[in-house]
Amino acid sequence: MIYLRALVTGGAGFIGSHIVEALLARGDYVRIIDNLDGRVHGDSTPTFSGYVDFIHGDILSSPTLRDALKEPVDVVFHEAAIVGLGKGGADAESYVSTNINGTARLMHAIAELQGERRPRMILASTMAIYGEGAYMCKTCGTQQPGMRYEADLRERRWEPICSYCKRDLDPQAVTEDHPTQPGTIYGISKLGQELLCIALGREADTPVIALRYHNVYGPRMPRDTPYAGVASIFKSRLLAGLPPLVYEDGNQLRDFIHANDIARANLLVADAPLADVAFQAFNVGTGRPHRIVDFAGELAKAIAPAIQLQFPGSFRLGDVRHIFANTSKIERLGFKPLVSFEDGVSRFAKEPTRTSPKVVTS
Numbered sequence: 030m031i032y033l034r035a036l037v038t039g040g041a042g043f044i045g046s047h048i049v050e051a052l053l054a055r056g057d058y059v060r061i062i063d064n065l066d067g068r069v070h071g072d073s074t075p076t077f078s079g080y081v082d083f084i085h086g087d088i089l090s091s092p093t094l095r096d097a098l099k100e101p102v103d104v105v106f107h108e109a110a111i112v113g114l115g116k117g118g119a120d121a122e123s124y125v126s127t128n129i130n131g132t133a134r135l136m137h138a139i140a141e142l143q144g145e146r147r148p149r150m151i152l153a154s155t156m157a158i159y160g161e162g163a164y165m166c167k168t169c170g171t172q173q174p175g176m177r178y179e180a181d182l183r184e185r186r187w188e189p190i191c192s193y194c195k196r197d198l199d200p201q202a203v204t205e206d207h208p209t210q211p212g213t214i215y216g217i218s219k220l221g222q223e224l225l226c227i228a229l230g231r232e233a234d235t236p237v238i239a240l241r242y243h244n245v246y247g248p249r250m251p252r253d254t255p256y257a258g259v260a261s262i263f264k265s266r267l268l269a270g271l272p273p274l275v276y277e278d279g280n281q282l283r284d285f286i287h288a289n290d291i292a293r294a295n296l297l298v299a300d301a302p303l304a305d306v307a308f309q310a311f312n313v314g315t316g317r318p319h320r321i322v323d324f325a326g327e328l329a330k331a332i333a334p335a336i337q338l339q340f341p342g343s344f345r346l347g348d349v350r351h352i353f354a355n356t357s358k359i360e361r362l363g364f365k366p367l368v369s370f371e372d373g374v375s376r377f378a379k380e381p382t383r384t385s386p387k388v389v390t391s
Contacts, residue, residue: 033057033299036102036148038088038135039109041065041075043249044153044242047292048106053080055296062086062097062109088131094138101148104299107135108153110222113215113258121214128218132225140233147235149303151295154223154239154310156284157216158209162352164198166191172198176212182344187277189350200282202318202355205241205310213347227308236307238298240291243314243354246373247288248380260285261382263325267332272339276348279322279340284314284353287368287376294364301362314354315366324374331378 035052039045040061052059060082065075077083086093088109111120111127132152139147164172174189189198211217223239230237246260263273294313298306325338356364368376 033104034060034100034102035104035106035299036060036062036097037106037108038062039153040081040106041077041083042108043247043251044245044288044291045106045108046075046249047247047288048108048295049081051289051292051296053078058082060084060097060100060102062088062093064088064109088135089126091134091138094135095141098138098142101142103148105135105139105148105150106153106295106299107132107150107226110153110219111215112155118214124214124218125221128215129221129225132222133229136226136229136233136235139235140229147233149236149238149299149307150226150230151298152223152226152237152239154241155216155219156203156241156243156312156314156352156354157213158211158220158223158241159203159207159349159352160210160212160216161189161349162282163201163203163207164189164351165201166194166196166198168196169193173208173210174198175210176347177350179346182277182346185277185342187280187344187350200318200351200353202316202353203312204355205312205358212349223310231308236303238306238308239310240294240298240313241310241354242291243284243286243312243352245286245288245291246377247291248377248382249288250382252382259321260324260328260377263328264332264377264382267329267336270333270336272336273325273329274343275322275325275338275340276344277342277350279320279325279338281321281348282318282351282353283321283324284316284318285324285370285373286314286366287373290315290366290368293367294359297359297362297364305362309358311359311362312354312356313359313364314356315370316354316356316360317370318351318353319370327371327374328378331375 041063
């Protein structure tokens with residue numbers, strides 16, 4: 030018996046493929062739209078289960094979207110996006126085109142549906158929309174320091190300081206009402222995507238839920254591209270016999286969450302009573318911050334123990350110092366991550382990360 034009829038945009042990609050697997054595992058009907066972008070998939074064709082209805086197309090194509098929605102679905106998992114820091118200004122137009130314009134066309138295609146109740150829309154959002162994380166000054170209280178200055182970073186002054194007393198700040202977990210001040214083209218495009226979905230969803234009676242993913246890692250992560258995440262960059266260097274290059278001093282705090290837990294969070298909000306989730310945003314993380322140097326170190330021990338981490342003292346403009354999730358809101362829905370940091374990093378050391386992932390969903 031089919032439980033849900035689901036459409037997954039970007040369903041052959043990193044996180045999308047994990048959502049597809051989780052849906053199929055419980056007997057749901059799954060349709061995928063994916064353009065098989067070579068920056069993620071390389072030259073190979075992903076392998077799909079016979080239970081998947083696959084549409085090779087782009088969310089920028091209105092005919093493709095109408096084709097994907099001609100048979101009713103209960104939920105749309107919107108994972109299709111350009112992610113990562115990319116190549117700066119050279120990629121700005123493609124980020125806006127895919128992440129914002131593509132989403133607008135998807136929402137319009139849903140709004141055009143006739144005779145069926147609107148599917149709920151679960152949007153893959155990101156912690157990148159917050160920009161810098163939350164901080165507390167012991168003397169002056171809550172602070173929102175904003176993006177760091179290049180001059181400070183060049184002097185290796187990594188930590189944000191209180192704008193009043195100039196003392197060091199204590200990092201805090203970000204809640205969903207934290208101000209949004211993204212400092213990258215990717216983060217800006219995703220914030221626009223989230224705001225657009227909420228506005229168009231209310232207008233067309235399409236319930237929208239935004240899941241703000243924190244640092245996701247796991248099998249089928251893209252690597253060796255400007256769009257790869259820090260976990261796969263570290264792993265790529267280790268597999269090549271090279272030391273991971275740790276930016277700044279490595280003490281940046283992040284919330285690393287395994288892709289399997291991200292998929293579980295998506296199914297949770299797909300099943301939740303609509304009144305509990307509609308037109309809301311939820312952080313999706315473990316609620317347990319770890320230093321970037323600890324992730325790199327654990328990965329190195331598992332893959333190439335003889336290789337030492339390198340700290341060149343360099344930095345990337347747009348990177349934030351600390352950001353990690355307050356997950357109490359999604360926990361109230363019953364979410365609890367099952368993959369621990371230690372087990373997740375150990376598994377990740379053995380899991381495939383490649384530019385042409387094979388999506389086996391059987």
